[in-house]
Amino acid sequence: MSAFGRRQAVTAVNALPGEKVLEVGVGTGLALPLYNKNKRITGIDLSEDMLERARQRVVREHLSNVDDLAEMDAEATIFEDNSFDIAVAMFVASVVPHPDALLKELKRVVRPGGHILFVNHFLAQDGLRLKVERAMASASRSLGWHPDFAIETLLPPEDMQRATIRPVPPLGLFTLVTLPQNKDT
Ligand SMILES: C[S@@+](CC[C@H](N)C(=O)[O-])C[C@H]1O[C@@H](n2cnc3c(N)ncnc32)[C@H](O)[C@@H]1O
Structure with missing residues (x-):
C-alpha cells in the first residue's frame, strides 16, 4: 500500500518548480528511481544500514541524479538555510520523536517559494476508521507505527x-x- 503514497508524493515533487530536492528518512531509497532526472536528490536517514541499501540501489539502477545519501537527523540537519527547493518526507513524520521540530527544520532548509511535502498515515477524522485506529493505538510499539498520529500533531492551524x-x-x-513555503510562518 505504501507504494501508492510514495508514487503520489514523487509525482507531486516532479510537477513542482525547482530542482534541488531533500528527501528525509530516505530509507532504502525505494522512491529514488521515481524522480524525474532533472531533479537533484539529497537523501538523509538516521540508519546507516538503510542508507547502504539505498546506495546499492543508486549504483544498481544508475541513478545519476542522486547527489548524496548521508546519515543525519532530519530534526537537526547540517544544511544551510534555504538550501533546497523542495523537501519531502514519506512515512517519516510519525516516526520521528518531535514532528514539530521536523517541520521547523524543513521550513529552515527550504527556500521561500519552495515546497514541503509529507505523505503519511494520519488518524481518521471520524467514522469507523477513527474507532479502529484509536483501538489499534495501544499496539503501536508492536505494529512499529502509530495508527493514532493526528495531522494536527504535525501541522499547526x-x-x-x-x-x-x-x-x-x-x-x-x-x-x-x-x-x-513562506518564511514568515
Ligand atoms: C517508515 S521508514 C520510511 C522510509 C522511506 N521514506 C520509504 O518510503 O520507504 C522511516 C524512515 O525514517 C528514518 N528516520 C526515522 N527517524 C529519523 C530522523 N530523525 N532523521 C532521519 N531519518 C529518520 C528511519 O531510519 C527510516 O528509514
Whole structure:
C-alpha cells in the first residue's frame, strides 16, 4: 500500500518548480528511481544500514541524479538555510520523536517559494476508521507505527489552512500534504 503514497508524493515533487530536492528518512531509497532526472536528490536517514541499501540501489539502477545519501537527523540537519527547493518526507513524520521540530527544520532548509511535502498515515477524522485506529493505538510499539498520529500533531492551524491536503487513492489510507513555503510562518 505504501507504494501508492510514495508514487503520489514523487509525482507531486516532479510537477513542482525547482530542482534541488531533500528527501528525509530516505530509507532504502525505494522512491529514488521515481524522480524525474532533472531533479537533484539529497537523501538523509538516521540508519546507516538503510542508507547502504539505498546506495546499492543508486549504483544498481544508475541513478545519476542522486547527489548524496548521508546519515543525519532530519530534526537537526547540517544544511544551510534555504538550501533546497523542495523537501519531502514519506512515512517519516510519525516516526520521528518531535514532528514539530521536523517541520521547523524543513521550513529552515527550504527556500521561500519552495515546497514541503509529507505523505503519511494520519488518524481518521471520524467514522469507523477513527474507532479502529484509536483501538489499534495501544499496539503501536508492536505494529512499529502509530495508527493514532493526528495531522494536527504535525501541522499547526496556520499551516493546516495553507496546505493542500488530499487522500491518496485507491483507499485513502494515506494523505499527501503539500505546504508552500513562506518564511514568515
Ligand atoms: C517508515 S521508514 C520510511 C522510509 C522511506 N521514506 C520509504 O518510503 O520507504 C522511516 C524512515 O525514517 C528514518 N528516520 C526515522 N527517524 C529519523 C530522523 N530523525 N532523521 C532521519 N531519518 C529518520 C528511519 O531510519 C527510516 O528509514
